[in-house]
Amino acid sequence: MNQAKIAMAGLALGGTLGMAGTVVSSPTARAALWAIDGVGLIVATALLAVKHSREGNDIVASGFLVFAIGEAIILSGTAAPIEASVPSFGAGVALWSVALLLTCAPRNFAIGIRVAGLIGSALFATTSARIFLGEQVLPISSPLPFFAYPFLVFTLAGWIWTLGKQRSPVHE
Numbered sequence: 091m092n093q094a095k096i097a098m099a100g101l102a103l104g105g106t107l108g109m110a111g112t113v114v115s116s117p118t119a120r121a122a123l124w125a126i127d128g129v130g131l132i133v134a135t136a137l138l139a140v141k142h143s144r145e146g147n148d149i150v151a152s153g154f155l156v157f158a159i160g161e162a163i164i165l166s167g168t169a170a171p172i173e174a175s176v177p178s179f180g181a182g183v184a185l186w187s188v189a190l191l192l193t194c195a196p197r198n199f200a201i202g203i204r205v206a207g208l209i210g211s212a213l214f215a216t217t218s219a220r221i222f223l224g225e226q227v228l229p230i231s232s233p234l235p236f237f238a239y240p241f242l243v244f245t246l247a248g249w250i251w252t253l254g255k256q257r258s259p260v261h262e
Contacts, residue, residue: 093137094253100134103127104161105246109239112230121168128165131246132158135189138249142198153192160185164229172228179229180221187214190245203248210241 167175194207
């Protein structure tokens with residue numbers, strides 16, 4: 091399996107299982123879904139960091155690296171009760187916010203992907219700020235972060251689409 095396929099699979103797992111974990115009621119099922127989601131996203135964004143670094147897109151590459159670090163921090167709290175995961179979640183979404191800014195501010199992706207990522211960045215920054223200011227914002231709280239996740243998932247889907255487009259031969 092090549093790097094693009096692995097990255098695409100990791101992003102797809104991350105988007106799908108991450109959203110699923112947000113809506114299930116069982117803490118055990120949520121932890122399992124989020125664990126697989128987290129590992130998939132870490133692998134995918136690490137591979138994307140290497141890819142973009144090799145292409146000379148250092149800002150975008152650093153965004154994917156920061157995303158992987160943020161996801162690893164979030165993953166570290168996944169097995170804990172959801173209330174106990176708030177500090178690692180707050181730190182992780184702060185890094186997600188910066189990562190989305192770094193990957194979506196440059197013009198490496200289509201405008202729709204970039205706009206979704208930048209909106210997600212702002213929403214995750216707000217979520218993180220609320221946590222750092224002392225609020226008990228759970229990963230499943232609504233309106234935030236619950237309504238930030240679709241912007242993240244749309245961005246992940248856009249990254250998958252971009253990878254798929256780059257792999258396809260160009261027919262003129």
